[in-house]
Amino acid sequence: MSSSGIHPSMVVRVHAPDRTPRHEAAFDWVLTAVLGLKWRWEDDVDVYQNDVEGIRCHYGASLDLPGVAFPAEGLLSELGQLRPKAPEIEGGNADLFAAAFWMGSRMEEFLPQALRDDHGRFDPSGSEPEQKGWLARPVCEEWAFQIGEKLLGEEAWLAHRQRLIEAHRVEPTLDVDSAYAFRGKGAYRTLGATFRDLLRGKLRHAWRRWAVIMGQSKDPYDTYNLASQWHDDHELKVRWFFLLADFGAFDKGLPSSSPLLARLMRTLERQEANEVHWHPGHQAASDGAALKSEFKAFERIMGRPPLASRQHYLRMEPTLSRRRLLDLGIQQDHTEGHAKCTGWRGGFARHRRWYDLEAETLTALELYPFAAMDATFLRYMKVPPEDVPQEMGVLADAVRKTGGPLRFLWHNESLCPEDQWRHWGQVYPAVLKATCER
Ligand SMILES: [Zn+2]
DSSP states (O other): OOTTSSOTTOOEEEEOTTOOHHHHHHHIIIIIIITOOOEEEOOOHHHHHHOOOSEEEEESSOTTSSSEEEOOOSGGGOTTOOOSSOOOOSSTTOOHHHHHHHHHTTGGGGSTTOOBOTTSOBOOTTOHHHHTTGGGTTHHHHHHHHHHHHHHOHHHHHHHHHHHHHTOOEEEEEEESOSOSSTTSOHHHHHHHHHHHHHTTOHHHHHHHHHHHTTSSOOTTOOHHHHHHHHHHTTOOEEEEEEOOOSOSSOOSOOTTOHHHHHHHHHHHHSTTEEEEEEOOTGGGSOHHHHHHHHHHHHHHHSSOOOEEOOGGGOOOTTHHHHHHHHTTOOEEOOOSOSSSOSOTTSOSSOEEEEETTTTEEEEEEEOOOOEEHHIIIIISOOOGGGHHHHHHHHHHHHHTTTOOEEEEEEGGGGSOSGGGTTOTTHHHHHHHHHHOO
């Protein structure tokens, strides 16, 4: 026996009559993504019955079969159909695989009556997960743990559970919408901005802009060394997502042709603690040509294609945006999370494969959820900055129970105590402390 209590060669064999791609997704998420078990389908019922090797379980089959029985309530067989209500999770009709699929496929977001905000994002207000308090915990991982206990038996489960819980990590991610406040924006935008400052009588601002450009003072958004120090204090690995979009109403970063931006991205990537990824723009969420052109810009700057991305403003066209990311060879999408509130939008903290509900296919794109964003506390929840570390500590406690990673989304801009972030100068290091130190 291994220290996990399960023999390393132990395979879970699953018999599920008339299984569909929805079965594939639900079992992949629960058994692989959360429980980290080796498993395979055993479609032939005779082989399933006669071969006693491994741990046997059946789903939606006759209760007379040997092995652990999981009754099915039907959702996984209803291809092409959307249900507004989540399956039961307690009592005689409970089906935790179906519930995990309902939550993890984000089925409710595809209903015609789904609420959307000005950016086209799903609005969770009044949704069943919000009302039931499911967003505050990685609820699908809790259900997976219940399944794990039933499957492995109490003794083996205790040891396996311990190993899963010990895998917990804090994984900060930072979006860089604008790498610098004043530097690298090009002559045209710099002169335009200066004229605007002067017209509005903002003389100090205009003066400051030029002091930064002339190298006399530091750019306020240049918070990269500070962030590195704070991350090093907790030995954290960090993912940076860089906006490379053409200038637009919601895309106001440096031009992707900026040598300054390229130098920053390459410098960060050379540091062992950092990974550099792509932040597709607001426009690119619904414009395939813009998406492709940003992809090429990333490739040109980094000398390699991007493998991970997160959408700017978390903006996506349902289905379409992720299909386009897949077509471009993106392997990880870090967009799953709400702008309006904190928590686990799809019920998972660990990464899992994206299920394309419109095609009814489990895809190769891995969704990497995050649980909180700086702008959510500031703009939507209006949490006083001094209370943010405590709120983050509560999320860390919630995810530690099942050992998933705590990912959160901060911006290089919010590390600089100015303008809307003026009271936020010490929030980020306090958040790292509150989430990392136990
Ligand atoms: Zn952004």
